[in-house]
Amino acid sequence: MDTPATSVSIRDLSLNFGTVAVLKGLDLDIQEGEFLVLLGPSGCGKSTLLNCIAGLMDVSDGQIFIKDRNVTWEEPKDRGIGMVFQSYALYPQMTVRGNLSFGLKTAGMAKDEIAKRVARTADVLQIEPLLDRKPSQLSGGQRQRVAIGRALVRDVDVFLFDEPLSNLDAKLRSELRVEIKRLHQKLANTMVYVTHDQIEAMTLADRIAVMRGGQIQQLDAPQTIYSRPVNRYVADFIGSPGMNFLSGAVEIKDGIPHFIAEGIDVSLSNYIFNGDAVAAGPAELGVRPEHIGVNSGEDWPYANTVAVEVVEPMGSDTLIWSKLGNQNISMRLPSERAPRVGDSVSIGFDPMRASLFDIATGARL
Amino acid sequence: MADVQTLNMVAAGVDPASDRLSGPRGARPRRTLSRRNIFIYGTLILVAVYYLIPLYVMIVTSLKGMPEIRLGNIFAPPVEITFEPWVKAWATACTGLNCDGLSRGFWNSVQITVPSVIFSIGVASINGYALANWRFKGADTFFTILIVGAFIPYQVMIYPIVILLREIGLYGTLWGLVIVHSIFGMPILTLLFRNYFSSVPEELFKAARVDGAGFWRIYFVIMLPMALPIFVVAIIIQITGIWNDFLFGVIYTKPDTYPMTVQLNNIVNSVQGVKEYNVNMAATILTGLVPLIVYFVSGKLFVRGIAAGAVKG
Numbered sequence: 065m066d067t068p069a070t071s072v073s074i075r076d077l078s079l080n081f082g083t084v085a086v087l088k089g090l091d092l093d094i095q096e097g098e099f100l101v102l103l104g105p106s107g108c109g110k111s112t113l114l115n116c117i118a119g120l121m122d123v124s125d126g127q128i129f130i131k132d133r134n135v136t137w138e139e140p141k142d143r144g145i146g147m148v149f150q151s152y153a154l155y156p157q158m159t160v161r162g163n164l165s166f167g168l169k170t171a172g173m174a175k176d177e178i179a180k181r182v183a184r185t186a187d188v189l190q191i192e193p194l195l196d197r198k199p200s201q202l203s204g205g206q207r208q209r210v211a212i213g214r215a216l217v218r219d220v221d222v223f224l225f226d227e228p229l230s231n232l233d234a235k236l237r238s239e240l241r242v243e244i245k246r247l248h249q250k251l252a253n254t255m256v257y258v259t260h261d262q263i264e265a266m267t268l269a270d271r272i273a274v275m276r277g278g279q280i281q282q283l284d285a286p287q288t289i290y291s292r293p294v295n296r297y298v299a300d301f302i303g304s305p306g307m308n309f310l311s312g313a314v315e316i317k318d319g320i321p322h323f324i325a326e327g328i329d330v331s332l333s334n335y336i337f338n339g340d341a342v343a344a345g346p347a348e349l350g351v352r353p354e355h356i357g358v359n360s361g362e363d364w365p366y367a368n369t370v371a372v373e374v375v376e377p378m379g380s381d382t383l384i385w386s387k388l389g390n391q392n393i394s395m396r397l398p399s400e401r402a403p404r405v406g407d408s409v410s411i412g413f414d415p416m417r418a419s420l421f422d423i424a425t426g427a428r429l
Numbered sequence: 430m431a432d433v434q435t436l437n438m439v440a441a442g443v444d445p446a447s448d449r450l451s452g453p454r455g456a457r458p459r460r461t462l463s464r465r466n467i468f469i470y471g472t473l474i475l476v477a478v479y480y481l482i483p484l485y486v487m488i489v490t491s492l493k494g495m496p497e498i499r500l501g502n503i504f505a506p507p508v509e510i511t512f513e514p515w516v517k518a519w520a521t522a523c524t525g526l527n528c529d530g531l532s533r534g535f536w537n538s539v540q541i542t543v544p545s546v547i548f549s550i551g552v553a554s555i556n557g558y559a560l561a562n563w564r565f566k567g568a569d570t571f572f573t574i575l576i577v578g579a580f581i582p583y584q585v586m587i588y589p590i591v592i593l594l595r596e597i598g599l600y601g602t603l604w605g606l607v608i609v610h611s612i613f614g615m616p617i618l619t620l621l622f623r624n625y626f627s628s629v630p631e632e633l634f635k636a637a638r639v640d641g642a643g644f645w646r647i648y649f650v651i652m653l654p655m656a657l658p659i660f661v662v663a664i665i666i667q668i669t670g671i672w673n674d675f676l677f678g679v680i681y682t683k684p685d686t687y688p689m690t691v692q693l694n695n696i697v698n699s700v701q702g703v704k705e706y707n708v709n710m711a712a713t714i715l716t717g718l719v720p721l722i723v724y725f726v727s728g729k730l731f732v733r734g735i736a737a738g739a740v741k742g
Contacts (some may be wrong), residue, residue: 120635141641153632166650167640214636227630402656 070132071096071254072117077126079112079278079326086112089126101265104275105301110258113275114224117256118147131221135266141171143222146215150227154199158424159209161195164217173372177346185217202372204344205236212247216236225257260300274298291417296426299350299419305383308356308393310349311423314342323349323420329388330366334416338428347429350419353383353396357412359403364412372407386411485505491515491710498706501574515705518715522708524695525684531712534692538672538719540603543689545610546667550660553615555624558648562634574622579616587680601683609681618663625659626652661730669720689716 079087087107095102102110116119117128119140125134135143154163161182168178186192189209199207207227215223230238250253259265264330265272266286273283274297282294283351293299299307313323314332321342323330330349355363361370368394374385382402385394386409395411403409420429486503491514493507520530527533534638559565560572582709590609591600599605629652637647678688687695697709724731 115635118635118639120638139641140639143641145637149632149636153630153636155633155637155651166642168506170641186636211636214640218640251594265578366439 065068069096070094071098071130072256073132074113075127075129076259077113077116077128078124079109079116079121080124082292083303085278086390087116087123090278090280092273092280092283093358094254094256095256095270099248099255099268099270100157100257101272102186102258103265103272103301104258104277107261107360109278110275111226112278114147114226114256114258115226117143117222118145118224121145127315140248141167141188144220145222145224146218146220147226148208148211148215149229150230152199152204152211152231152275154169154207154210154214154308154413157200159196159198160202160213162208164195164213167214169405183220185213188216188250189213191207194372204232205240208232208240211242212244216247216251221254223253223255225255225259227259228257230259230261237264244268254396262304266302274301276301293350293419294422296348296350296429300419303352304354305396307350307352307419309421310351310388310391310393312347312349313345314420315344316342323347323415324393326388327351328368328391330415330418332415334365334408334414335418335420336416337420342429346423347422348421349415350418351413353391353394355417356393356395358409359386359401360412362412363417365414367410367412369410371406372403372409375402375405379400384409454561478655487710487714491707491714492630493702493707495705495707505652505740515711515715517705518708518712520534520695522696524687524692524711527632527684531689531692531696531715534687534689536693536713537603537682537686538689541606541610541678542668542671544604545671546606546664547615549611549618550663552611554622554647554653554656554660556619557624558626558652559628560619560623561629562631562652563644574618575616575619579620583613583676587676591680592709600681601686603686604683606677606681606686606688609677610674612720613677614670615665618667621659621663621666622656625656634733661727665723665727665731668723673720687725707736 070093072092074090074092076090077087077090078085084126090113092113099223101112104110111119116123117130119138123136127134129135130143130145139159140147154160155166158166161253162187163180164182168181173181183192183197186195189212191206191209191213194202194206194210199210202210208231211228228244229240241264244257248268257264257268269286271283272286272289274281274289276297282298284292289298289302293302296309300309310321310323310325310328312328315322315324321332321337321344323332368388370386370388372384372386376383376385377399380399381396382399383394383396384403385392387393388411421427422429489506490503492499492510492512492623494511494513496507497508519532519535520528521528522530540592556575594600594605594608599608633651634647637651642650672688674688675690675694678691679694681692682688693712696712
């Protein structure tokens with residue numbers, strides 16, 4: 065093993081269901097105490113990966129290490145993991161106390177030790193008043209808190225969360241999100257968190273692994289994934305409202321690369337290219353709606369004047385749609401400065417904050 | 430829609446405000462004696478009477494003496510109520526050489542039904558649990574074979590099983606019949622339990638595994654308490670099925686070990702002497718009493734269990 069600080073390490077992991085490859089030669093190192101979020105659309109293999117780490121699914125190939133111990137063939141209980149499920153998965157016929165102590169009883173722990181641990185966990189999660197209730201008498205948020213407690217009580221090294229907040233309504237979700245973040249700061253355990261919600265991913269994660277088709281597309285800090293996505297897929301998946309993609313081509317004029325499309329000519333003199341050689345060829349320019357200034361009065365490296373076609377108020381912000389050349393483009397600005405349909409507005413953006421992608425491969429240029 | 434209504438009322442010269450206040454409000458009134466109700470309840474009562482008349486005739490006849498029966502008024506209530514036919518049917522009616530009534534058959538049936546029900550449901554629930562939750566290699570093949578078993582007519586297997594039981598020395602014994610009933614109940618019961626356990630959220634099973642529970646602990650502590658409704662369904666199906674069975678009883682047992690149904694047949698169909706209708710009726714009701722009681726006691730649970738199992742199939 066390379067560094068002793070690795071908590072979970074996955075080497076060349078593959079999983080096939082019959083002829084369908086769900087995970088394809090996946091490598092992942094999770095640091096001690098890190099909060100890692102596996103993010104992707106449904107069917108990308110993120111939950112499958114979590115189940116493999118938990119030992120609930122047998123892998124086809126590759127190895128899994130937890131705390132530098134090869135656990136590839138170990139039973140879930142011997143891996144030092146606790147898991148929280150989307151549907152809470154509380155044992156319906158047991159009280160909250162029974163749910164919390166079931167794993168400890170199974171492990172043959174002494175009664176007073178179990179009582180001590182349950183009390184401590186209930187204190188951390190503030191669920192003492194619920195201890196003698198059945199799961200059916202709890203609200204969704206309380207149930208999920210008990211489910212987290214069931215992982216907590218076992219004193220594990222690694223917490224696995226499988227879309228734990230997806231069954232809750234928006235308000236509770238944001239409340240519990242903060243609570244999970246607090247819990248992580250308090251416990252400093254390694255946590256692996258699966259979600260398809262990018263807000264959860266951005267707010268919780270130390271690092272995000274964006275997955276697609278059984279592979280990790282990008283593994284980076286949330287801010288890096290947001291501002292420097294490695295390919296068009298990640299750029300499109302992260303950010304709401306989504307990034308604008310303008311298709312055109314890169315041309316070199318007087319030694320300076322330019323992005324050219326019909327009615328658009330953006331100088332890329334300050335764009336930070338991946339690699340040294342910049343070749344001319346078809347490309348896509350990705351610009352986030354919030355990075356386009358509208359009537360801002362600033363001096364943008366690229367500026368133009370466009371007519372507003374559609375206005376979408378979203379509360380604090382307003383999204384406006386227009387055309388740049390012949391391509392649709394959306395911009396986001398504070399609602400109090402929102403123009404009306406038909407107005408002519410001056411827009412501008414900084415190519416340094418934009419992303420340029422190869423049309424054929426989708427990779428960042 | 431409210432606007433359209435208002436406009437119409439204005440056009441018709443009605444003051445909309447006052448009409449709105451006096452208009453329909455709250456629960457819609459329903460007449461008890463509507464044509465719809467008369468039709469529904471009429472049909473239900475008719476069908477119920479149609480079903481209950483034979484039972485009425487049986488009960489009434491079983492309470493009459495033979496002279497009264499010979500009068501021929503089968504619908505007339507008994508003039509003189511007598512329980513003698515019931516006592517005779519239970520304790521002294523003759524079948525072949527034995528003259529100890531249905532009581533012998535009753536105890537035989539109890540000895541057959543109780544172990545068969547416990548054994549078949551015990552094994553089938555574990556089968557279903559393993560098939561639903563522990564997807565072992567070849568589980569689908571195993572399940573298919575089992576289901577095919579449910580569609581093979583019993584008659585095909587009668588003779589091979591006779592030979593089988595003879596070879597292991599259980600032919601003609603109660604335990605032989607217990608084994609036969611357990612085997613024949615297996616396909617349908619396994620299907621029942623598999624479907625029920627499949628409808629239990631998979632995450633619950635996963636959570637138990639993460640908590641360190643193994644095959645038996647998950648079965649006994651997590652799954653079994655949740656499966657109570659389907660156990661009730663299985664128990665009812667098995668008790669009534671096995672209690673009412675005639676074919677296997679007559680083939681795989683001897684006169685000493687005949688179940689109640691076979692004995693009932695022998696009492697009713699005995700050719701010598703007078704036909705004692707009152708004894709026959711009493712004997713029939715006595716035989717049918719056990720499934721009847723089972724239905725009455727567990728009817729509600731039965732429906733709930735069937736509905737629970739039907740959610741996902």
